Amino acid sequence: MSAPGPLRIEAEMPLREFDLALAVEVAAGECLAVAGPSGAGKTTLLRIAAGLLRPPSGRVAIGEEAWLDTAAGRDLPAERRRCGFVFQDYALFPTLSAWRNVAFGMRGPRRERRRRAEQLLERFGIAALADAHPGSLSGGERQRVALARALAAEPRALLLDEPLSALDPESRRAAQRELHDLLEELRIPVLLVTHSEQEAGLLADRIATIDRGRIVSLEALRPGGDRPGR
Amino acid sequence: MRLRSGFGLFALAAAALAVAFLVLPVVAIFADVSPGRLLDALGEESAQEALWLSLRTTLIAIAIVIVVGTPAAYLIGRRRFRGRALVLTAIELPLVMPPAVAGIALLAALGPHGIVGGWVEDAGLELVFQTAGVVVALVFVSAPFFLRQAIAAFAALDPRPLEAARTLGAGQFRTFATVAVPSARPGLAAGLALAWGRALGEFGATLLFAGSLEGVTQTAPLAIFSEFSRPGGFVSALALSAVLILVAALILVGVKLLGADRAVEVGPREESR
Numbered sequence: 041m042s043a044p045g046p047l048r049i050e051a052e053m054p055l056r057e058f059d060l061a062l063a064v065e066v067a068a069g070e071c072l073a074v075a076g077p078s079g080a081g082k083t084t085l086l087r088i089a090a091g092l093l094r095p096p097s098g099r100v101a102i103g104e105e106a107w108l109d110t111a112a113g114r115d116l117p118a119e120r121r122r123c124g125f126v127f128q129d130y131a132l133f134p135t136l137s138a139w140r141n142v143a144f145g146m147r148g149p150r151r152e153r154r155r156r157a158e159q160l161l162e163r164f165g166i167a168a169l170a171d172a173h174p175g176s177l178s179g180g181e182r183q184r185v186a187l188a189r190a191l192a193a194e195p196r197a198l199l200l201d202e203p204l205s206a207l208d209p210e211s212r213r214a215a216q217r218e219l220h221d222l223l224e225e226l227r228i229p230v231l232l233v234t235h236s237e238q239e240a241g242l243l244a245d246r247i248a249t250i251d252r253g254r255i256v257s258l259e260a261l262r263p264g265g266d267r268p269g270r
Numbered sequence: 271m272r273l274r275s276g277f278g279l280f281a282l283a284a285a286a287l288a289v290a291f292l293v294l295p296v297v298a299i300f301a302d303v304s305p306g307r308l309l310d311a312l313g314e315e316s317a318q319e320a321l322w323l324s325l326r327t328t329l330i331a332i333a334i335v336i337v338v339g340t341p342a343a344y345l346i347g348r349r350r351f352r353g354r355a356l357v358l359t360a361i362e363l364p365l366v367m368p369p370a371v372a373g374i375a376l377l378a379a380l381g382p383h384g385i386v387g388g389w390v391e392d393a394g395l396e397l398v399f400q401t402a403g404v405v406v407a408l409v410f411v412s413a414p415f416f417l418r419q420a421i422a423a424f425a426a427l428d429p430r431p432l433e434a435a436r437t438l439g440a441g442q443f444r445t446f447a448t449v450a451v452p453s454a455r456p457g458l459a460a461g462l463a464l465a466w467g468r469a470l471g472e473f474g475a476t477l478l479f480a481g482s483l484e485g486v487t488q489t490a491p492l493a494i495f496s497e498f499s500r501p502g503g504f505v506s507a508l509a510l511s512a513v514l515i516l517v518a519a520l521i522l523v524g525v526k527l528l529g530a531d532r533a534v535e536v537g538p539r540e541e542s543r
Contacts, residue, residue: 092433118436125437131430135452144448145438193438 044068044196045103047229051088053095053253060084060095060253066197066229073232073244073261081253082233083128086199089231090125091118102196102229124195128202130186132174138185139170145193160188164218180211187222200232204239216242296515303508311509319485320493321513327401327489328469331408335416335465340458343417344446347424348432358421365414372411373478380406381479403480404487408469416458416465423457424450459529466521470514490514 050063060081066072074082087093089100091107094115100108107116107123132141142157161167164184174182183203190198203219204212220243223230234240240247241261249257272278303311311317346357364372378384380397390397397403427450435445451458473491480487482496494510497503 090433090437092436117441118433119439119441121437122439123437125434127430127434129430131428131434133431133435133449133453135449135455144435144440189434189438 044228047089047197047231048099048101049085049089051085051095051098051100053084053088053093053098055081055084055253058252062250062253062255064231064248064255066231068229069227070246071223071230071232071244073234073240073247074250075234075237075240075247076250076256080250082250083201085250086125086201086231086233089197090123090199091116091121092125122193122196124190124193124198126183126186126190126198126200126203129206130174130182132182132185132189134174137171137173138166138177138181141174141185142188142192144189157188157192160192161185164188178211179207180215183207183215184218187219195228197229197231198226200230202233202235205235219243299508299512299515303505303512307505308509308512311506312513314506316484316488317493317497317506317510320488320490320510323401323404323485323488324470324490324514325517327404327408328466331405331412331469332462332466334405334409335413336462339413339416339420340451341446343420344424344450346417347421348427348450361414361417361421363414364410365418369411369472369474370478372475373407376407376410376475376479398479399481399483399487401480401486404476404489407475407479408472411472411475412465412469415468416461419457419461419464420454423454423461426457427453456529459525462528463522463525466525467518470518470521 045068047066048064051060053060057079058081062081062085064072064074064085074085076082084093088095088098088108091100094108095110097110098108099106099110102121102123106112106114107121108114133144136144139154139157139161142160143153146153146156148156158167158170161170161184164187166181166184169177169181169185172181174185177185183206187203204215207215216239223243232240232244234243237247244261246258246260248255271281273282346354346361367375376384377398379386380390381387382391382398384390395402397406431449431453432445435449440448471491472489473495476482476487476489477492482488482492484493484496488496490510491514494507494514497507497510
């Protein structure tokens with residue numbers, strides 16, 4: 041996978057209680073945490089980036105390629121953006137087994153997809169559950185399947201919507217360490233919505249705090265974190 | 271619920287009465303005639319023809335209802351649009367329409383002198399007194415049963431797996447076929463059972479729109495009435511009825527098995543936080 045360049049999102053959108061007006065940039069290989077109270081517009085930002093929500097005015101681009109440019113009348117549908125999305129409750133396909141969930145975004149013959157899906161499940165330590173359905177998996181296992189599924193499609197950016205909030209404290213600590221190691225490896229822009237400052241401190245390079253649709257603060261969390269594209 | 275109370279006993283009696291009343295006529299059909307005479311009556315060519323015609327026409331009608339109705343129900347179930355309530359009411363209207371009225375309405379629409387009857391003729395289609403007309407009548411009366419259930423099933427789907435599919439590169443059709451339809455399967459199967467059962471029992475609309483020609487438009491319910499009207503034909507009518515009950519029961523059981531969840535659990539389990 042070639043380095044895709046930074047993810048830039050600018051959007052203006054009237055919401056029920058306030059007008060959202062956001063502009064963020066995440067470098068390739070960087071993780072930007074997005075924090076703020078419930079209903080501040082964090083998930084809305086991710087949905088705009090992924091193409092699940094279209095703002096009346098805005099621009100979303102990865103490197104030189106515009107996914108959305110309302111001024112130019114461009115709006116690439118979600119299925120053509122290759123933008124990985126891990127939903128808060130994982131949104132696994134309930135009728136498909138774990139490996140089929142992971143293989144959903146892959147191309148190629150069945151045997152090859154199964155092999156690659158199993159490799160990914162192995163990477164997340166749940167290869168033994170390849171044939172299990174989501175309904176029989178624990179929260180931590182589902183979270184891993186959801187991550188593996190998003191990465192299997194070789195995304196050009198990764199959006200994580202409170203990926204650890206559905207876990208009990210013990211599995212959350214383990215999942216944080218795993219996610220930390222994974223983010224170190226990834227060479228794509230990562231946006232992480234989180235409620236937890238501790239989580240942001242562990243996983244992210246910078247943290248943007250959003251309130252009522254605006255960025256109220258933007259801080260570097262680790263050395264070099266204020267220089268996108270470290 | 272506690273049964274040893276005044277209301278408990280009343281509810282128990284009501285349940286017993288309801289089950290007995292619904293089961294008694296079914297039992298009577300099989301009890302009234304010896305199996306030997308039933309088999310003899312079924313040996314008649316007209317009876318076999320009627321059953322075969324019923325099977326063929328309901329299968330074709332149900333196939334049309336599924337192929338057209340499933341994507342239509344997905345659209346109506348998943349989108350909010352102006353006039354949606356009106357569309358839903360229009361779809362459900364045939365449910366409460368007396369079958370004879372449905373037959374008259376089909377004649378007024380598609381018959382030789384109907385408002386689009388000219389187009390039907392120009393297209394080279396003959397419906398009145400033809401097997402194709404039976405299929406049209408069956409689709410008209412059975413489609414609402416499927417559509418209603420299918421719309422409700424699609425409307426109740428968790429939207430996030432559908433969105434997840436799109437972020438994974440699946441276009442609208444693939445999302446529909448591989449995520450939405452399997453997740454809505456129990457509701458779709460229930461609608462299918464109701465629609466098929468309704469089509470199998472169709473009488474009035476078929477009679478008025480397509481007539482009752484032996485071998486062409488005389489389905490099993492029409493043949494039952496025809497036998498019943500003939501002196502000495504009661505046994506044949508009973509025999510055909512018995513077969514229809516068996517076929518309907520098979521459809522119900524088969525479709526229920528189809529809709530039964532195996533390892534599927536819809537929606538995430540709650541996690542302790």
